[in-house]
Amino acid sequence: MRVMLVPVADRPECVFALKTTFELARRTGADVIGCHMRAQRQEGVTLTVDNNWLSGFQDKEWPLLSADEAETASTCARALFERLAKEYSYPLSRKPGTPFKPVALWKERVGTPPYIMPLIGPASDMLVVSRPAAGGGRKARALLMQALFSSHRPVLVLPQDEASVVGKRIAIGWNRGNFEARTLLAALPLLRSAEDVVFLTAGREGKHGPTAQDMIRYLAHHGIKARRKSVKQGRNPAQALVDEARREGADMLVCGAYSKGRLHEMVFGGVTQHLLTKTDMPVLMMHH
Numbered sequence: 001m002r003v004m005l006v007p008v009a010d011r012p013e014c015v016f017a018l019k020t021t022f023e024l025a026r027r028t029g030a031d032v033i034g035c036h037m038r039a040q041r042q043e044g045v046t047l048t049v050d051n052n053w054l055s056g057f058q059d060k061e062w063p064l065l066s067a068d069e070a071e072t073a074s075t076c077a078r079a080l081f082e083r084l085a086k087e088y089s090y091p092l093s094r095k096p097g098t099p100f101k102p103v104a105l106w107k108e109r110v111g112t113p114p115y116i117m118p119l120i121g122p123a124s125d126m127l128v129v130s131r132p133a134a135g136g137g138r139k140a141r142a143l144l145m146q147a148l149f150s151s152h153r154p155v156l157v158l159p160q161d162e163a164s165v166v167g168k169r170i171a172i173g174w175n176r177g178n179f180e181a182r183t184l185l186a187a188l189p190l191l192r193s194a195e196d197v198v199f200l201t202a203g204r205e206g207k208h209g210p211t212a213q214d215m216i217r218y219l220a221h222h223g224i225k226a227r228r229k230s231v232k233q234g235r236n237p238a239q240a241l242v243d244e245a246r247r248e249g250a251d252m253l254v255c256g257a258y259s260k261g262r263l264h265e266m267v268f269g270g271v272t273q274h275l276l277t278k279t280d281m282p283v284l285m286m287h288h
Contacts, residue, residue, distance in 0.1 A: 001189035005124035010076035022088035029099035121151025159280035171250035176209030179256025238274030
């Protein structure tokens, strides 16, 4: 993992996101890219979002900032990024660094998340975003969802409030699916730097795919020691997964995203939807 990207705005939750990104990047030798999505400069103009998956969001128009407001937001976001880079001893650069000398790079793009995320997301190895606050605006929700669906990269979803440590003890929600297998592969650099890795499984692992024990042996080839713990599902499988992860001392949960399909989960609920909206545990997800 060589490139970690975090959308930057001058907001309290972004401070935590940046701190977590720099800490994880320092462990894995990754460069950190901070990207500010600058609003359109025209005053009194709205931009219509043409994305079918946004059907869950009633209003598809984006209010835009004035030129002065956009300039102020950009200046404050950059100052925040540069301050955190200095705090974590990351030199600012315009060129990529190396695993032994990682650097911090600043980018700014004009537009909204549905337009910008497909451009910047795939040019990274992992994205770090904040989970929208309860009752948060559509822009925060759209940023998170676009990161999941448009980047084709693992996305670390963080709580609004700062946690002491992220990524030292990792739990993996495992049900023998392709989504989970690909997410695990993308998470290998984080798993290597973790102190403890546990696979959480429910039931008899009835799907046709590698078992948790198969993946434990696979990780051993990479020098990663892991173990398995069974979870009692109950009426709320997602909450049971989170509860068991916390009992195991995990500070991050790794799982696939929307394995049942976005529409199904938006309408009927599901593990992904619960993890995105009803828990404050850091979660690494990847949609394919």
